[in-house]
Amino acid sequence: MMESNSMQDLIYYHYSPSYKYSVGIQQIKDKYFNSHYSYLRLTYLLNRRNTQNSQRNLYLQSGLSSNGLDHYFYGSHGDWETRRLYAGFGYKKTMMNSLDYVEQYLQVGVAPYIGEYGDLHTWLMLKSKKNDLTSNWDTYPVLKFFKGNALVELGYSETSNWDIHLMYRF
């Protein structure tokens, strides 16, 4: 998985021994603090509810930095989706030496058409995020496409520029 936004560029390789959790290494180019580091990251599925037409998930996540024991993060993120609608949120608190900050987001989306298995799937989304370091909520449109094992998410905001998210499942 790759992500790029105004604060950081990251590459995340992870492995899921079961659907309940995944472990991985997240390499980060921190644009705000102008530094490079890695996280050993653990994501745990705390709760999932499957119905015929929807799925709801709540995850816990944490990461320990290569910079030392006083640099780590923890948080949670969740989503609810049907084949037509999507809603998600995320909350992450990062402790970095003497500094700590919170990042949070809300995201909603609608699929303009319902694709079949193997088709190109498209989502029109709206994301709103806030980072303590930059203070204000920033709301912007996001386009999400996926086909097969590949996923691309593109968002753009005038204040924080591109928010790009690429994922491939092996």
Added chain:
Amino acid sequence: MKKLNFVFLMVMCITASAQDHAMHDMEGHSHEGHLHDTMVDGKLLVVNPERFDNFVSTLEGKQVAIISVSGMVCDFCARGIEKTFAKDKTVLKLDVDLSGGKVLIAYSQDKNINFEEIQKKILSNGQNATDIQVIKI
């Protein structure tokens, strides 16, 4: 006037849709004799007719398990189901029907299909298999 135009447009759309359906039947898609009309254990197969008939078209002499799966709302998430069953050498063919919430799995006639085993495989991908119907082709 705008309101009238809107009503006219709506009527045209509904008429076109109904005509489309009638044409579909006139084109010879009689449901008589199709496997998707078969009763299994006293229940009619709940499948997408075209998708099902297409899936079984090359499976004469085989058996097909139709699994109802809950939580299968996303293509990207359902990929794991295909991968999990691809490792099972007894699976001849597989199809995921996202709209119907079904996974179709073809096996040879002599395979003893075990629903618990299938449930475990589906659960390992994070979804729940809730029902199974097995039909011999």
